Amino acid sequence: MRLTRTLQSAAAVAALLAISACGSSDSGGSSASPGGNGFNPPDLKAQTELGKTEGQVNLVNWAGYVEDGSNDPKVDWVSDFQKQTGCKVNSKVAASSDEMVKLMKTGEYDAVSASGDASLRLIASGDAAPVNTDLVPNYKNVFDDLKLQPWNSIKGTAYGIPHGRGANLLMYNTKKVKPAPTSWSAVFDDAASYKGHVTAYDSPIYIADAALYLKNTKPELKITDPYALDQKQFDAAVDLLKKQNVNVGEYWSDYLKEISAFKSGDSVVGTTWQVIANIAESEGAKIKAFLPDEGATGWSDTWMLSAKAKHPNCAYKWMDWIISPKANAQVAEYFGEAPANSEACAETSEKGFCDTYHAGEAEYWKKVAFWRTPIEQCLDGRTDVKCVPYTKWVQAWTEIKG
Structure with a gap:
């Protein structure tokens, strides 16, 4: 594999x-x-x-x-x-x-x-x-x-x-995260409960994960596409991720490190892929991975x-x-x-x-917003505003991680 x-x-x-x-x-x-x-x-x-x-x-x-x-x-x-x-x-x-x-x-x-x-x-x-x-x-x-x-x-x-x-799933330690989460709130609004043991995907495109969560929890922002964010929507997603940052123990890009962190207990909740969850579980990690209520990003x-x-x-x-x-x-x-x-x-x-x-499972994939690169011309079809291009996402990601 x-x-x-x-x-x-x-x-x-x-x-x-x-x-x-x-x-x-x-x-x-x-x-x-x-x-x-x-x-x-x-x-x-x-x-x-x-x-x-x-x-x-x-x-x-x-x-x-x-x-x-x-x-x-x-x-x-x-x-x-x-x-x-x-x-x-x-x-x-x-x-x-x-x-x-x-x-x-x-x-x-x-x-x-x-x-x-x-x-x-x-x-x-x-x-x-x-x-x-x-x-x-x-x-x-x-x-x-x-x-x-x-x-x-x-x-x-x-x-x-x-x-x-594939979808970007929420994975958690079944022994240390209780009650079992159903929402991405576990890594956002409720992340302080697992301070130092939250993990997140290390990429600017992860801003879309925050936007997807806000789409469901902050309807007043009127987010329809997590890859089409005007300045106000983008700022809200960045602010959420900056708040999350103080609770993140590690941002991952190497799947082996994520598996090791969940096996050791250094990470107890965060984003993952199905294949990573399969390997982690086969190696003894007490985990579960699933598609949360809000859906997920994917590729x-x-x-x-x-x-x-x-x-x-x-x-x-x-x-x-x-x-x-x-x-x-x-x-x-x-x-x-x-x-x-x-x-x-x-x-x-x-x-x-x-x-x-x-x-x-067609209904499963309807809940997945597949990766696309944001550009100024809003991908959700809006023409009355400019959306934040990916170069700005990259700059913001550096600020988020400090």
């Missing part, structure tokens, strides 16, 4: 600041129309048919997404792809969304496993091409609430193939095709392969995420895997 959901840098959003708003969505499972409010990417056309495969495909990906057995002989979904298609896979692991965008701009890569902020930048810059989903047979079995979402489509045109998703990744792809036919073959039931099950289990293909659940080695990760 490999966890590499890397923190985003301030540089990762520079290209976004000049982009018009990318539509609105109140959650990952919403049916809001993406690409509204003046967002008009270059007029590129999707491929209409597949030609002869070119013999290779060059991929940019998160670590753990393209495994050929070299890291672990038991983990390999690339070798069979190469045998069946004749397309040799060349994989470049990227450490951040910023690196992914830079690499795709070179024109040397055919496809990328982009997270939400990178996907919109690639579309806006013309580096990503529309995708003809009819050329991806396994697309038909992708969960409906992953199709044509604000981070992978524009005005009904698909710009990628969904790969997988969803998309395989996108380069507009300059030199091997587009092999790239299409790869996109279809990686969401085929068996391969999608393999990568989901290895990485620790919910698969995109509904038929992958029957292929996982752990038969209860999809239940644990809520793979097909």
Whole structure:
């Protein structure tokens, strides 16, 4: 198993600041129309048919997404792809969304496993091409609430193939946190009860977690999208996090450190991922992780095709392969995420895997606000105010942590 959901840098959003708003969505499972409010990417056309495969495909990906057995002989979904298609896979692991965008701009890569902020930048810059989903047979079995979402489509045109998703959960020590929490209040308004033992995700995007909490507890702020905050809403979220800071024992980015902290009792409550909770519990930590009443933030990744792809036919073959039931099950289990293909659940080695990760639970994902990068043009569709761009989130995060 490999966890590499890397923190985003301030540089990762520079290209976004000049982009018009990318539509609105109140959650990952919403049916809001993406690409509204003046967002008009270059007029590129999707491929209409597949030609002869070119013999290779060059991929940019998160670590753990393209495994050929070299890291672990038991983990390999690339070798069979190469045998069946004749397309040799060349994989470049990227450490951040910023690196992914830079690499795709070179024109040397055919496809990328982009997270939400990178996907919109690639579309806006013309580096990503529309995708003809009819050329991806396994697309038909992708969960409906992953199709044509604000981070992978524009005005009904698909710009990628969904790969997988995950939620940012609340985890607590069942022996030391009583009564059992039901709300994010455990790490915000009630954090003083666990002073010095609260943990939080170490990234400016965590400001969205505070905004999501305020959306539910301070309706007078009128927050509709945790990634679209005007100055007043943003200041309220920052103030909440500054108050939280005095109770935080550690901000985490290394999953091993979070597991160790929960096992030792140094941390008793905070944000986590399902796969981290699974490992911690298997190693003896007395914990429970769940989606609180207010919902949560989360992430969803998309395989996108380069507009300059030199091997587009092999790239299409790869996109279809990686969401085929068996391969999608393999990568989901290895990485620790919910698969995109509904038929992958029957292929996982752990038969209860999809239940644990809520793979097909549409109502569950409606409560998850998937990561997107904030820009001045409010992502919730407002035009009468400017929203706080991510560069300001980065500055505020430094102040929050002191």
